[in-house]
Amino acid sequence: MGIAGKLLLSRQRHLKWRALDLLEMALMIICGGALFGFSVTVSFDILTRTMGHPWLWLQEVTSTLFIYAIFIGAAVATRRNDHLYLSALSDALQGIPRLIVEVIVRVVVLSVAVCLVYFGYINYLRGFGSFRLPSGTPIASLYAAIPLSGALIALFTIEQLVNGFRNGFDNPEPPEEPLPITSLESILSSRDES
Amino acid sequence: MSPPVVLSLMTFCFLFFGYLGVPVPFALMAGVFVGASLIDVSLAAIIQKMFDGVDSEALLAIPFFLLVGELMSSANVVVRVANLSLALVGHIRGGLSQVVTVFSMFFSEMSGSTTADVAVISRALAGPMKREGYNPAFIAAIIASASTIAALVPPSITAVVYGAVGNVSIAGLFMAGVVPGLMIGFGLMIYCYFFGPPGTRRSRASIGEVALAARAAALPMMIPIILLGGILTGWFTPTEAGVVAVVWIIAVIIPALNRGHLRLLPYDFCLAGLIFSLPLITIGAANAFGWMLAYMRGAIVIADWIISIAGNNPHFIMLMLVLLFTIIGDFIEPVPTIIIFMPLVNMLTKVGDINPVHMGVVLIATLAFGLITPPYGLVLLMASKFVGVRFSQALRAALPIYVVFLATIAFAIYFPKVVLWLPKQVIPESVGCFKAPDGPGYICPK
Numbered sequence: 110m111g112i113a114g115k116l117l118l119s120r121q122r123h124l125k126w127r128a129l130d131l132l133e134m135a136l137m138i139i140c141g142g143a144l145f146g147f148s149v150t151v152s153f154d155i156l157t158r159t160m161g162h163p164w165l166w167l168q169e170v171t172s173t174l175f176i177y178a179i180f181i182g183a184a185v186a187t188r189r190n191d192h193l194y195l196s197a198l199s200d201a202l203q204g205i206p207r208l209i210v211e212v213i214v215r216v217v218v219l220s221v222a223v224c225l226v227y228f229g230y231i232n233y234l235r236g237f238g239s240f241r242l243p244s245g246t247p248i249a250s251l252y253a254a255i256p257l258s259g260a261l262i263a264l265f266t267i268e269q270l271v272n273g274f275r276n277g278f279d280n281p282e283p284p285e286e287p288l289p290i291t292s293l294e295s296i297l298s299s300r301d302e303s
Numbered sequence: 304m305s306p307p308v309v310l311s312l313m314t315f316c317f318l319f320f321g322y323l324g325v326p327v328p329f330a331l332m333a334g335v336f337v338g339a340s341l342i343d344v345s346l347a348a349i350i351q352k353m354f355d356g357v358d359s360e361a362l363l364a365i366p367f368f369l370l371v372g373e374l375m376s377s378a379n380v381v382v383r384v385a386n387l388s389l390a391l392v393g394h395i396r397g398g399l400s401q402v403v404t405v406f407s408m409f410f411s412e413m414s415g416s417t418t419a420d421v422a423v424i425s426r427a428l429a430g431p432m433k434r435e436g437y438n439p440a441f442i443a444a445i446i447a448s449a450s451t452i453a454a455l456v457p458p459s460i461t462a463v464v465y466g467a468v469g470n471v472s473i474a475g476l477f478m479a480g481v482v483p484g485l486m487i488g489f490g491l492m493i494y495c496y497f498f499g500p501p502g503t504r505r506s507r508a509s510i511g512e513v514a515l516a517a518r519a520a521a522l523p524m525m526i527p528i529i530l531l532g533g534i535l536t537g538w539f540t541p542t543e544a545g546v547v548a549v550v551w552i553i554a555v556i557i558p559a560l561n562r563g564h565l566r567l568l569p570y571d572f573c574l575a576g577l578i579f580s581l582p583l584i585t586i587g588a589a590n591a592f593g594w595m596l597a598y599m600r601g602a603i604v605i606a607d608w609i610i611s612i613a614g615n616n617p618h619f620i621m622l623m624l625v626l627l628f629t630i631i632g633d634f635i636e637p638v639p640t641i642i643i644f645m646p647l648v649n650m651l652t653k654v655g656d657i658n659p660v661h662m663g664v665v666l667i668a669t670l671a672f673g674l675i676t677p678p679y680g681l682v683l684l685m686a687s688k689f690v691g692v693r694f695s696q697a698l699r700a701a702l703p704i705y706v707v708f709l710a711t712i713a714f715a716i717y718f719p720k721v722v723l724w725l726p727k728q729v730i731p732e733s734v735g736c737f738k739a740p741d742g743p744g745y746i747c748p749k
Contacts, residue, residue, distance in 0.1 A: 112570045141573030182580020192326030214324045221332045231347040
């Protein structure tokens with residue numbers, strides 16, 4: 110499987126539209142690109158400061174990439190079901206009770222997403238009154254990440270709701286791919302033999 | 304509506320939605336939106352607070368530390384560190400359970416994440432332990448307990464969050480976490496020696512074998528030296544040390560030890576780019592929740608209640624906070640707990656005249672303990688899943704191990720001089736010392 114293929118999760122396939130797979134992949138690449146980007150800018154920031162000629166704009170680029178990576182990551186994690194959870198109550202349920210819990214969970218997420226879009230947009234408009242240094246760009250350029258994230262979260266939640274009603278939320282999942290960590294087994298057996 | 308009612312409603316919404324299965328950041332935001340809509344707070348201001356929560360330079364260290372952990376796991380070089388642990392302590396009574404603890408002490412200093420620790424240790428050691436006849440419940444319990452060390456020792460992500468949110472020296476927290484981290488590590492080794500299963504009897508590795516294992520693990524073992532050395536010498540901030548460690552892995556470790564993995568680096572970056580957003584979006588949501596708690600004077604009410612019982616005695620104040628954090632840590636993750644209750648912690652730190660680094664370490668140790676206690680012991684839950692044992696069985700096996708954590712927390716409360724000794728020696732400014740105006744040395748608060 111290529112890297113692009115590995116970026117798509119096979120988990121909860123029955124809740125996803127194939128049409129949005131490309132979007133998920135693109136968002137994952139943006140997250141990785143942003144992380145790589147601000148790794149480079151922080152490295153250059155250290156370097157230029159050590160040389161006594163700091164490039165001040167690097168910090169602005171770093172914070173932009175950092176903020177966008179967080180909010181886009183939060184959106185794509187909604188589709189991949191990767192967020193932090195307090196419990197997985199619905200996994201223990203079946204039939205109608207599961208349907209009810211799954212719907213309530215997604216309605217709550219959708220409501221929060223709508224709030225992020227609407228009130229995030231109001232906050233974005235307010236952001237035109239403050240400016241970032243040294244470029245003088247309105248801080249709204251950073252605030253825009255929130256309604257954008259809200260819109261993506263809403264889209265992915267609607268996708269799950271529609272497909273959940275169509276195909277049911279309950280579906281056997283493929284086993285998760287294990288970490289590529291070598292077990293100590295081989296070393297133990299070679300030591301024990303010797 | 305009165306503030307206590309609004310706060311209770313917010314908390315109820317968060318816990319109800321959270322335990323129903325709503326992701327933590329959305330459950331927190333739902334609680335905040337419900338609360339804010341009942342009082343005169345604009346919801347756009349709540350969004351602003353959420354943004355402020357993540358717009359911090361100190362938090363920039365988190366993605367780099369997570370990337371270090373991710374690269375070390377996916378490049379599959381940690382088995383060398385496990386082999387070194389085996390050579391060092393594999394012969395001691397307890398066998399592989401001793402190896403788990405030492406391996407965790409090493410790997411914790413590379414990843415800073417308890418969840419990364421538990422995943423890597425389970426994968427490397429759970430299988431061999433099962434085959435050697437260890438009880439699966441004990442395997443899950445010891446792996447989970449050892450993994451919590453990552454919350455204390457540098458580069459602990461919990462310490463980064465605590466420092467960034469509470470305006471406490473992150474380097475100071477890193478240094479002060481070393482003594483409790485080692486206490487938990489050695490405490491677990493002592494527990495395994497006297498009370499754990501004996502394991503397979505192995506001969507002591509020869510000096511040559513230890514040297515060989517150390518040589519094989521030398522490159523990965525440089526990471527803690529880069530991280531700590533850079534921060535302690537003042538060359539790097541924690542964020543910059545994280546970047547240098549990432550560069551070290553990409554430019555040296557992977558080409559030298561697993562060249563084939565270089566082509567998978569883009570995938571590692573994409574995955575780490577996603578993984579780091581998860582705690583950070585939770586930090587943003589928790590910041591809004593914590594702001595509402597402070598705005599409605601919730602922190603003052605709780606602080607007054609604690610002061611009415613503990614007065615301004617620092618030990619009693621810390622004990623009360625430990626009790627509070629133990630209860631809360633049983634239901635919520637460490638990161639949101641720290642952020643939501645930071646105004647309360649700051650207030651009580653001042654009242655008790657407690658060193659903020661000391662307070663931080665005690666609370667981080669308490670939250671680390673919460674990771675293996677019911678009903679929401681995240682790390683123990685993960686370990687039982689990886690090992691393939693029921694949570695309740697793993698919990699029973701973990702109960703006696705709680706003594707190690709309780710003793711460590713009590714020690715950290717009552718012996719601040721020992722806990723703060725290392726930061727005082729290495730970075731005196733981090734614990735409030737300042738240079739003496741009339742000669743060499745530092746003047747430190749009592």
